[in-house]
Amino acid sequence: MINDEIKEKYDTVGGILEDAVNKAEGVELVGEDETNELDAIKTTLKKLNDDFKEEIEKLQASSEWDKFCIAFFGETNAGKSTIIESLRIIYGEEQRILEKEKQEKEYENALKEHCEEYKDVLNTLRGMNDLLESKQEPKKPTVEMKNIGLIVLGVIIGFFIAYFIF
Template identity: 45%
Template sequence: MANILELNVEHRDGKRELGNMTEKLRTIQTRFDDELVQLKTHAEWDMFTMAFFGETNAGKSTIIESLRILFKEESRQALLEQNAHDLEKYEKALAEHIDRLREGLYRVYEEYASQITTLRTATARLSVILQEESAARNRIAEAEAEARKRLAEQEASTRLKAEQEEAAQRLQIAQQASSARIKTRLMVCTFGAMVLGAVASAMFLKLAGA
């Protein structure tokens, strides 16, 4: 229960599987608690009971009888004397009781084993769901990273293109300014040459008239 409650599941199917597992474990815990209450309420704790179990003809009865004789149990001695021929009947009754007890234990074991198997299956499904969710998150993160990379490349390309266009415009403006300065200088030179020519012509005419 503690390990399951520590899981952080956001997927809807995962939450449902987690809830089913938690509910089954709580049901098992409730049954155990009820059985413990029954034992505390109805069981007799003043005396201890020893149980022997094993294969048929393994020597269970021999050990039990040896202990009873060793400790000189009065009731057993009287029973042996009075009912020497009933030993087989009691052993048979005990064997039947043990068989019924074994069948009951098998049924309980099968029931809990089935529930544990169901929990294991649910855990496997939950693990698959978590893996799929993790893979989906990784794919989303990769897609977002790729989109950011493309956007950065587009922005860099746009900035480079704008810078190139701005540099071209500046170059064109500089060329136009340089051409204008050259034209201005040519005009000044031409005007100066015309003035010098006019002055030279006037001087020549003046000298010629003299």
């Protein structure tokens, strides 16, 4: 099945080139410059078509048709990996789809674990807060009632001393 698909794609491209050659053969122009230009185009198309057919024959003779392989060469950060990943996504490579599903499940699990850990930390902090509040002594008023009497007595004595001295 894969062999047929690949052969069909080559045949499609070959058919397009053959059609272009046939259409160019059917065109007739008036004028020497135009005719020379058209002849150059026809010659180029015929050569391209012949070269393509020759390459297809070589590929059919020497290729392993189970998988179609392409190699990318280039410098670091040239975008080779991006092209490869794009092709994997566009053609729905089964392995890529499985990897994506696996990564999504791993992300979900990691998120659930993180939420559980967050809940545990939050509960621990709440427990520590409750424990601290239960061990804290109630705040005493800054001035107790028995001290108020002493303060009032001190103020009165202060007035008498100030009155008699000045």
